[in-house]
Ligand code: G3H
Ligand code: 13P
């Protein structure tokens with residue numbers, strides 16, 4: 001099936017009220033696991049790369065990195081009968097956003113959420129005008145996540161949740177396609193010190209006031225069994241805590257359609273890799289020692305697709 005624009009996938013998810021995981025990659029192996037999971041679940045697939053991933057793939061050259069990801073993802077999309085899209089996650093740099101658009105990404109995020117409302121709106125408008133002129137869709141963020149957003153430290157006390165009235169104005173005036181409202185998640189493996197809790201009322205109000213596909217950042221669950229497995233083989237993830245599956249399901253009920261997930265894939269991969277290295281100390285062929293990590297990543301994604309309701313929606 002074709003390589004598609006993310007908007008096609010998210011408009012359908014919004015209409016039919018399900019979520020699709022948007023899965024971060026840095027290399028070939030994670031892409032393979034994601035495509036296999038999508039095939040087995042008959043689910044649409046959204047791949048995303050951060051600016052850091054693009055620089056990594058291009059050895060510092062963003063144009064090259066963006067082209068590598070488009071070529072890789074397109075080659076896989078052409079070979080499967082599920083729709084696959086490629087999205088730029090947390091675009092903050094004009095040059096990298098342009099590199100992604102030029103290379104053929106189907107959607108980009110302009111993340112100007114650390115700026116005051118008017119500045120965020122202005123920066124978003126500028127990207128929307130350029131991206132829409134070449135058929136690329138755009139995500140923006142309102143409010144700030146607690147924690148670290150692509151190398152910018154956001155102190156806990158400065159964290160602000162989205163204002164639903166501002167969300168309406170922002171969407172009307174920017175013509176953005178998808179909105180990420182801050183409702184209490186954070187990036188990484190250490191999301192909550194106490195009980196996991198998100199602001200559902202705020203989420204519902206943003207959905208009512210905008211009606212467009214909404215995005216949950218920092219959506220990893222950090223499953224206990226993965227943490228345990230990794231720790232049995234030498235990892236130290238003390239205090240790791242994510243968004244429980246039940247809560248993820250509820251966010252979808254209240255209007256989330258794109259569920260950004262990176263940490264869980266990294267955790268599943270490292271658990272499988274640690275296990276393999278411990279069990280087969282003589283192995284040095286990457287195609288063999290990546291087998292179990294890839295399997296764990298695929299299984300985690302399959303389960304997530306079922307939880308979010310996108311299995312069978314391809
Ligand atoms: O939201 C951030 C993603 O997890 C990407 O993180 O900048 O380490 O690639 P990264
Ligand atoms: P996690 O760190 O919870 O996987 O969040 C990833 C994310 O929001 C990417 O944009």
Ligand code: ZN
Pocket residue numbers: 090187217218260
């Ligand atoms: Zn994010």
